[in-house]
Amino acid sequence: MSAVAVEVRPPLWRRLIGFNALTAVVFGIGGYYLGWFIGHHINGASVAYLGVGGIDQNDLSVFLGYFLGVAGFLIGMGFGVYPWARLRGYPPSLREKEQQGVGRYFGLCTDHKVVGIQYLCGIGLFFFIGGLNAMLIRVELLSPARQVFPAGQYLTLVGMHGTMMMGIMSSAILGPFANYFVPLMIGARRMAFPRIESLTFWLLMAGGAILTTTIFFGGFPTGWTGYQPLNDQANTGMDSYIVFFALVGISMCLLGLNMIATIVTMRAPGLTWSRLPIFCWGVLSTAVLQLLAAPVLIAVLGMAMLDRTAQTTFFIPSGGGSPYLYQNLFWVFGHPEVYILALPGFAIVLELLPVFARKPLWGYRLAVAGMLGVTLLSWLVWQHHLFMSGINSNLRPFYMLSTELISIPTGFTFLCGLMTLWRGQIRFTVPMLFCLAWFFNFLIGGLSGVFLSDVPSDVTTHGSFFSMAHFHYTIMGGLVFTFFAAIYYWIPKMTGFQLNERLGKIHFWVMFIAFNSTFAPLFAAGFLGQARRDVTYPAHLQFINDWVSISAFVLGASMLVFLYNFVHSLLFARIKAPVNPWSSLSIEWQLPSPVPVHNFDQIPVFTSDPYGYGEPSRPSALPAASPAGGSS
Amino acid sequence: MSRTGAKILGVATGVAVAGILIGFYIAGYLVGNTPAFRPTVQGSSASPTVHLTIETVAAVGPTLAPHPDWVSYLVRNNSGRWERSTVFTLPAHATIRVTIYNFDGASGLRNPLFGRPTGLVGPELVDGKPLVVMPPDQPSHTFAVPALGVLVPLAPVADNAKNTCGYAPCLLSMAHRTMTFVFRTGKKGHYRWQCFVPCAAGFMYGFGGPMQTIGYMDGFLNVV
Amino acid sequence: MSDVAHPATEYSIVEGEPPELMGRNLNSAGHLLASATAFFFLAFVFAYFYLRSLNNDHLWRPKHVDPSLTLGTLVMALTVASALLVRLGVLDHRAARRAQWRLKGALALVAGLIAIVLQFVEWVSAGFGPADGGYASVFIGWTAFNVLFVLGTLFWLENLLATAFRYRRIPSGAPAPGEASGDAGRLGHDIADPLSLVRSGLESLSFYWAFLAGLGVLAWIVLYLI
């Protein structure tokens, strides 16, 4: 702010009134009940299905409740101000008023750095809820037959764990780190669409809250895939799933759109495509997948919603529909979604390795080609999820081939990563450890994926704990490990404070060992005949399951180590971090910590990519000679 | 120091709130547990016998359940009252003599195979008469324990019957059908039992709501 | 300590942005939005042909499921006309014929709204319900979501029109009045030329609206003709 005299802060109660998270929650709840009453007014107590009524299930009122609830939430957050101004003909503002203090973290803030931190905390919250679900699942599976949770509740747990993780974590890297660092890395002062950026975050939070409320509506029995016609059949708890995933889809789509627009249009002078940090390339390919895959998900969930409220028959074979339609469309989204989760992991690993191996990224173009290849190929493989379903069986060889082809571009990432390490000067810092663990985890995950892509081997492993272990190796081992790598790497820049390295190493080793001890035995469990999402399992598998459960609890405990480290280091110890603790050449480390609101005094001019370790011409970005505004 | 104190207080509050939320969360899942009903066991411990008296009602009514118009099984507890429990604790290798009063009308089977009673000791008696097979448009519900091979279709109250029971608890003076049968529990374990009739009207395929909620049309036999 | 930024900088110095940036952003956003929209409706196109080829239980399209071709054609034609008008409006705006752009824009808005009203009329008078087989499901779903997209686009059009009307007396290139951002709490104003922003929004909108109208034509061909 310009030279304004020091303002007297109004009292707390005054600051709580206005557009903020508190108002948003109040408006959200109000909106929910408004929609609920409208729905009941339209339909009475029950949606009469195909002329047969009489059960107190009114999906319409639940949907309307959720929609108006979300609308109220967003209005309360302050998202109504801008469209209202535009409606009356005021032109768009490039920036909203920047807020100060803690309050800006609890409302609409158009500073991409604030949104990044909001994302980190918000995603962390739902990551822990999803993790808690996993712990409860493992409690249930301690015994083959005894029921801790009743069968239906168990399915809700499984579904919530899967949905929460797949939905929320698909923004795990792009939300916090791409929002925070992409503008810095490309030398911009903001994202292309700052309000949309904030909207994606709050949509995600609204979705997470909605999914949590499924318990009050009887839960949902379908797991994260929401297969039809079980989906049509289920309780109103299913509506939470549909609304949650649709909100996540909208959030993802807009996030991807914003990222692409930012990277395409807002790069600083000199930052050519071949100088773009590899992280931005990873973000770009992920964003393309998000932008294009999420609409398919929203569409198919829209069909499911119409089936449940307007009584269309998209997925009901005896009404002219087909459950295959859902499976096809869901996996057209679902397989790119898997790479939406995996690609940011590649990006983080390739971005961090040069810093800690003190070498330029090996084979930059190959790495980019690998990511773009994965982006492209991920659209051509979806029916490998349907190998056993009897659909298009004559196309199975094609899908087998296309699925296995993906390992070629994935192999590029491996080659580039490994060769970057070769002859390097490797420093085993905490972020580096997490990156190196990625190689191990993704190796196992990738190799087990080859079993699943091969139809004969897939017969036993399909729908078993083998496939479950496979995708936990790729997603948890590939995404969550790099998520933590990114946290340990960038937190000094984001907050200005150091995380405790010793605790970080304890966290890493406990997590790495417990992770492998949890999921490696599950390959065996799957091969030995344990089906996914089963509340029971054969009695002779109890030892494996107990072992896994205990390892999972240790894995959960390792997260508490992290949480302690995070809270203690940032709130209590508060040791100032050096500006560039890792001696990185990347431009974000040349900025003060934490980064000032405007990022750059002057838009920098890039002269090389940020990987010039060991090269004579070190600086990758120069301050511009002319005053600000002279960019491109 | 006071700053640190405030922070500690803040974190402690956070931990407490998180703990309470987690507690509520887990409790939310656990409350779905239907309490088990343990009928009195007669006979010697070598050959125990249990009498179970069950009724099926078209609507469980406002006093017994959060979903008053859901169809449900009820069991007569040891003090002679109707209780909404579908989890029964039974001795192993015991003879179970079951009487089911059905107050509900016909729904019809999806798979006509389930009109044939199986897995019983002796025949299934419907109003005292042995049943060979029930036509598929007839059954209101079934009492089925697939792991024990037990399957019993329940005869419906006629559509034009007078004095039908609207919602539970239903009196035996109201229109009903009576099924009696005997089956044997096997070795120890948890056996699910369920209804195979798509009787939950208003849902696609009639298999939502009460058909997928323990305590209504589904339950366990805990054989101990 | 750092060459590129200092913790405390006069915020007003760094405020200025190259004015064409918003235009480029909106332009790329229009294209990206169009591709996302394409994938959204791809799901319905797929559903149409998939369910049609399966024809489960011979319930793809019972005899009585036959929406009015007249109304469908009208809806399609009005959408296309609206998109055309916006396109012509862009040409006017480029040629600084601002009054004519406002007229064409307003006409386009009206045409779009009539299309939506006719769509509602068609649903009500269709003579079949959503439960009448696969075609009925796809028809209802596709048209319903199309209406949502059209509504959103018309809102965008209305925004640009409203801005154009509000600042109709300001000569192009002149600084905007202080309330330009619509944000009372804002001290300065960051918009040099509100009407230049109408242009960038209009270029982007025109592309997207033409694309959406094209999807409308596709819907018309698929749902009514084949």
Next chain:
Amino acid sequence: MAPPAVTPASPSVAHGKRFLIAWIVLSAIATPLVAIFLGPAIPPGNDSVQASEQVFSNTVMVSISTPVCVFVLLFLLYVFASFRSRGSALVDGPPIRGDARIQLIWMVVTSATVLFLAGFGTYELLKSGSGGGQGPNAAFQPAGYKRALDVQVIGQQWEFTYRYPTYGGVEVPHLVLPADTLIRLHVTSLDAIHSFWAYQLGVKADANPGVDNIVYVETKGPLQFDIHCAELCGLWHGYMFDTGHVVGASTFAAWIKRQQSYFEPVMRYLPPYATNYLPDPSRRAG
């Protein structure tokens, strides 16, 4: 700014050669061991022709995976041992930005491996269907498929029942199959999606409503096998299991006769045998 870093002199040791030799030696030792000892031990075992083929497939997969696994792990270990930064001074590595030859070799090797795997999988798949559900009109059928015994598997919430069209369409609640016979299972569902998983037989096929999902399995000797639903189908998904049997021909004949007589009364109510049944969602009395 980063402190000035020192680029070390070019290494005198031929790291690349050393690593490659170690990899080849280790792989040459490990791969046969894995192929001989681990591969055949991978389930589902040898209780049907299809299961045996899956074991063979798994053996090939795990054998090919071994050198890949050894490569990456050995590489990481080698790198950790040889190229760790020693001392506290910040030293930069040599600025190598790529090597076209290595990239080319890597592309060729990975592509060849992948194409081989896809070709091998296709060959295995087309040979006998490999025990996976192949839908109503697969182009390739196993040898002798015309003589196969038809058995229909009907999934419903939450039990599998079975129909034998060659035995008057009798429907039974438990699965018994004759030994040494090629069997064509028609898997279908009456409501939600189930998946018929006969573990020891190496059979898995989704049961979709309105779909005839065919799967071939050639039984061997008498066997007791586990049946389980492998696709989430609602509340009792976890309890949708059963035990099936493969029995000798005479035992099978006697068993089917007993079933025919027991289920005789219900036969007249069963719908005529069809490859799928579409339940009417509106036909309910309520």
